[in-house]
Amino acid sequence: MEQNTEKDGGHGGAGPMAMLSGVLGKGGFDQLRIVTLLFLAIFILYSVVLPGFFSVGNLLTLMRTVSVLGILGLGMAIVVIGRGIDLSMIATLAVPSALVLTLAAKGFGVVPAVGIGLMLAISIGVLNGILVAYAEIPSLFTTLAVGIGVAGIGQIGLFDYEIVSWPPALDGIAWIGRGSFYGVPYSVLAFGVAAIVIGIFLRRTRYGMFVYASGDNPGATRLTGIPLRPVLVMQYVISSCVAFFAGMVLAASSASMDTRIFNLTWIYDVILVVVLGGIGLSGGRGGVANVIIGTLLIGTIMNGLTIMNVSFEMQNLVRGLVLLVAVLADSIINPRNEETAQQGDI
Amino acid sequence: MNTLVKLRYRFWPDKIFGELLQKPWMETAVPLLVLLLVIAFFSARIDNFISITNLNDTLRQACELGFVVLGMSIVLIVGGIDLSVGSIYALCNLLALYCVNVLGLGMISAVAITLVAGAALGAVNGILVGYLRMRAFLTTMVTLIVYKAAHDMLNAEVGVAISSNFPDAPAWDYLGFGTFLSLPVVLWVFAVVAVAGHVFLTRLRAGWHVMAIGGNRRSAYNTGLPVKRVVALSYVASGVFTATAAIFFASRLASPGADTGKGLEIVVLTAAILGGIRLGGGKGSVMKAVLGTLIILLLTNGMLRMAMSAGMSRVILATILLLAALLDIRWFKNRHKAVQELYVSPGYMELPPPQSTAPESGSPFALNDKLRHVDTIGLGEIESPEDVALDADDNLYCGNRHGDIVRFFAPDYTRQEVYAHIGGQPLGIVMTKQGTLFVCVGGMGLYKVNPDRSVEKVTDETNRSLLSIIDDSRLRLADDLDIAPDGRIFFSEATVRYEMHEWPTDSLEARGNGRIICYDPRNGKTHTCLRNLIFPNGIVMASDGQSILFAESWACRISRYWFDGPKAGTVEPVIENLPGYPDNLNRASDGNYWLAIMGVRNPIFDLAMRKPGFRRRMSKKLPGDEWLAPNLNTGCIAKISESGEVLDVMWDLGGENHPMITSMREHKGQLFIGGIHNNRIGRLKLDDADPEFVDLKEAGNA
Structure with a gap:
């Protein structure tokens, strides 16, 4: 898909119209195209209707608010492409990064603190992966339970307060979430860097191809000789590391980490971004482009609603309905009936 | 030592574990156990954990x-x-x-x-x-x-x-x-x-x-x-x-x-x-x-x-959720293996030495070639005719593997038709004078085919035993029947623990899994009259009308059971040292009985029957197709008297026309032979038989 957009962008020229023609270029209607069109439509509508929407300041705010969500979406995308799901990402975002802040505040030094946090994130990923790949517990339940457990570990005395503030000792790496580079906030750049790295991993490396294979047809993947189970473990480790990275960005930008962030609605936003962008939950489809467009769409909708001064509950409602439409579109584009559905596939 | 082994296999309830594990309600036992553990744990830790006030x-x-x-x-x-x-x-x-x-x-x-x-x-x-x-x-x-x-x-x-x-x-x-x-x-x-x-x-x-x-x-x-x-x-x-x-x-x-x-x-x-x-x-x-x-x-x-802090209870909850899911998935994946390993429970069986079959031994079972010149009927056109029967017009009936009753037309038996479709494999069949065909159907029970070809269930369940863990009310493998003068139908069920295609596994157990069941058409009731038989496989009414002779295949013996009269309820052995595995029993025109022997014993299998531990190891460690199984490829027909005398034996030594025999029926001076592994029905002219004899039963008002 990435390659498609590149190619189509080549003969189109510049500007939004070129993007539009690129999107319609192949004639087919996959979800990426639909969502891109939807995004452009809403973007143009907002720009015309909402005063103050189409301004550099607002667009940067938009990007900054969704950058952490986007990073999480990238991590989730890897697992979803591998036909899994990682509901423990929010816990993995909060607990290891809060641990880093706590350790640094106690004078551990930047590198050991981050190292320990990373170790914790990796071990959460390994636990998820082993339970999914080797114990064969459905990923939904593994990551749900691990998420609850990790959040619980965070609550029992790892931290002095539920909100851990950013210690001065870590100011050396505070730039990953704060400040801006030629006007572009670093958190948006972090999203960009993560997107490039994961894009290269998925499309240009052997293990990235293994992820697609394991999601497309696990049985055939195994028969081909690809180490299916280690690849599955790897997916969860990567998503955990991405979540840790997102946590550090979030902590730096808000100068604290609220460990109560573990609640279920945030992870639903992450799934929303991934599914909305067109990464089918049956695995093996989609890529980084889908996450970016999904993130942009959600960011735009929410930003517009905020400008329109819509209440938080109403925003939730709208977000839910948008996700509903996305899932409905997914089930129409990738239809499943009694013959093609997999047993026990919920 | 041997006595100890005998006692251990006689009284230790091996089979209970496998049968318990197979029960659907066993799955509920695991959460019940967890619940009791939880209650025990908290009751020990907390005073008044369960009290009326907080209850x-x-x-x-x-x-x-x-x-x-x-x-x-x-x-x-x-x-x-x-x-x-x-x-x-x-x-x-x-x-x-x-x-x-x-x-x-x-x-x-x-x-x-x-x-x-x-x-x-x-x-x-x-x-x-x-x-x-x-x-x-x-x-x-x-x-x-x-x-x-x-x-x-x-x-x-x-x-x-x-x-x-x-x-x-x-x-x-x-x-x-x-x-x-x-x-x-x-x-x-x-x-x-x-x-x-x-x-x-x-x-x-x-x-x-x-x-x-x-x-x-x-x-x-x-x-x-x-x-x-x-x-x-x-x-x-x-x-x-x-x-x-x-x-x-x-x-x-x-x-x-x-x-x-x-x-x-x-x-x-x-x-x-x-x-x-x-x-x-x-x-x-x-x-x-x-x-x-x-x-x-x-x-x-x-x-x-x-x-406990909220965090701690979250961790505990998550751990329990994971453990439960893990247990559930592992258990679901491996349960059938555990059941399979535990279900087969061999018993100890010591068979008496067999009568010799050596040609010059002088034994009645000495090998001969009397079946060499058997005519074949429907060669290659019929599969698995376990039993055969003839009606008053000399037409020949048999079952086949596809669940049909096939009729061959008299007099030359070259034309055939599907007389009725039943759906399960017909085993023992009996024809009545009125033209009704009674059929034991593997996996289904006792059925009858009326003269108008309509198929009707006679019975498919019997009384459930009080202490049996598996449901023994269903008929799994009814295999031969005969009808008493008063219309009661006695039929044998080979095993209650296995389905029809698993008969070799039952032979490994050498346990009394079979029984004889009586269906009474006068009140429509079915009841089990004799239990713990070792693969009862043939049944015939004795001359007194008050008793039956029945054959137990893996025990290699014929016994007689009185259901009426002064000796009602008693069982007496008739022959105990057959050289092979007996199958169907039928009347002969001279008042004696035809006995089919479907396969011949061999010393290795007999020895294995005395080594239950060996058979248990085999059933756990080897795949099913590598297990020992009784030999069922060559047998013979014997004529026996009611007292157990062997009068005549017929073999097909070359194995050319009719080596595999599970049943035979005498009809107007000829013997029709069926075999469950055969693709033909045999016909043998009997020299000294009554040419008017027909083996038709008097059906009650069933």
Whole structure:
């Protein structure tokens, strides 16, 4: 898909119209195209209707608010492409990064603190992966339970307060979430860097191809000789590391980490971004482009609603309905009936 | 030493373990055990963990949670998941309180409105998941968010109004605080619903549809079940159950709290999984849902009372959820292996030395070639004629592997037709003078084919033994029959522990798994008259009309059983040292009996019968196709007298025309021979037989 957009962008020229023609270029209607069109439509509508929407300041705010969500979406995308799901990402975002802040505040030094946090994130990923790949517990339940457990570990005395503030000792790496580079906030750049790295991993490396294979047809993947189970473990480790990275960005930008962030609605936003962008939950489809467009769409909708001064509950409602439409579109584009559905596939 | 082995295999109940493990209710035993462990653990740690004062409150909570778990269980059994229960719960709680506190409606109308609302909210899920084929997890997750948002908005509108009104509604308060026979009202309602749910899932057609769709959606669809409708309705049911829980919750606490129902879906899901309800569908019961609810509630209450921090209880809950899922998945994956390993339970059997079959030994079983010149009927046109019978017009009947009764036309038996289709493999058959054919059908029971070719079930069940673990009321392998002068039908059932195609495994056990059963047409009753026989496989009425001769294949013996007269109930051996495995027994024209021997004993198998430990190891360590099995490829026909004298034996030494024999029937001076592994029926001219003899029975008024 990435390659498609590149190619189509080549003969189109510049500007939004070129993007539009690129999107319609192949004639087919996959979800990426639909969502891109939807995004452009809403973007143009907002720009015309909402005063103050189409301004550099607002667009940067938009990007900054969704950058952490986007990073999480990238991590989730890897697992979803591998036909899994990682509901423990929010816990993995909060607990290891809060641990880093706590350790640094106690004078551990930047590198050991981050190292320990990373170790914790990796071990959460390994636990998820082993339970999914080797114990064969459905990923939904593994990551749900691990998420609850990790959040619980965070609550029992790892931290002095539920909100851990950013210690001065870590100011050396505070730039990953704060400040801006030629006007572009670093958190948006972090999203960009993560997107490039994961894009290269998925499309240009052997293990990235293994992820697609394991999601497309696990049985055939195994028969081909690809180490299916280690690849599955790897997916969860990567998503955990991405979540840790997102946590550090979030902590730096808000100068604290609220460990109560573990609640279920945030992870639903992450799934929303991934599914909305067109990464089918049956695995093996989609890529980084889908996450970016999904993130942009959600960011735009929410930003517009905020400008329109819509209440938080109403925003939730709208977000839910948008996700509903996305899932409905997914089930129409990738239809499943009694013959093609997999047993026990919920 | 040998005596010890004998005693051990005689009295140690090996077979019980495998049979217990095979029982569906064993799956419920695991959560029950967990529940008892939880109770024991907290009772030891906390004083008065279970006391009358806190029991009442715990029971109310348990029942409220139980309703939601029941709803979730139905959705899980169908193969879906319903995450939106928490939000539906909150919305229904708010609605019920609004109806009672603000609108001032009566209890009945408030309950009705709330239930309908719950059904409607569930129906949204149902339509999306059932009819639009959306993914259950995501869809209900979205409705969770949407309903929650709707709840928050409504709560902001009406929350204050609810809290500031205190209605005077005794009927409503009765729901929340009332007791009936000193137990909470909610408990009675829950008990009724749970029993109804159990009956629904296990006894009613619609409940079977639910189980079938969860078990295998594709097959259910291909069978023509209304998959979409059932799936959709399961979500409606979940909505209604959740609304019920919310009604009791509302009447008890009367609080429109913003956090109502938050995280409920996790608790409910954990309860269902802990109870042993499988993710992915097809497995589950009301009992499991109840057990899971109790476990989770006692756990959370116990942890609360031990003053455990919220974080600690989260960790414990997560660990338990993971362990339960792990146990469930491992158990489900490996259970059949465990059953297979444990189910086969060889016994000790010492056979007397066989009579010799050596040609020059002078033994009556000495090998000869008398069957060499048997004519063949239907060569290559018939498969597996286990038994044969002839009617008054000399037409020949036999069963085949495809579940038909085939008729060969007299006099030359070259033309054949399918006389009747039964569906299971016909084994022993008997023709009556009236033209009715009685058939023992493997896996089905005793059937008859009327002269107008209509197939009718005679009996397929007998009385269940009181202490048997496996259900021995069903007929698994009825294999030969005969009819007493008064019309009673005696038939043998080879084994109650195995299906027809598993007969070699039964031979490995050498246990008394078989029995003789009597069907009485006068009152339509079937009862077991003789148990613990080792593969009874042939049966024939004795000349006195008060007893039968029967053959036990793996025990290599013929015995006589009196069902009437002065010796009623006694069994006497007739021949105990046959050189092979006896099969059908039939009348001969001279008042003696024809006996088919389907295979010949060999010393290795006989030795193995005295080494049960060896056979057990074999059955555990080797795949089934590498197990020892009795030889069933060459046999003979013997003529025996009622006292057990062997009068004549006929072999087909070259194995050319008819080596494999399971039955024979004398008819007008000829002997017709059947064999279950054969593709032909044999016909032999008997020199000294009565040319008018026909082996037809007098049917009672069956």
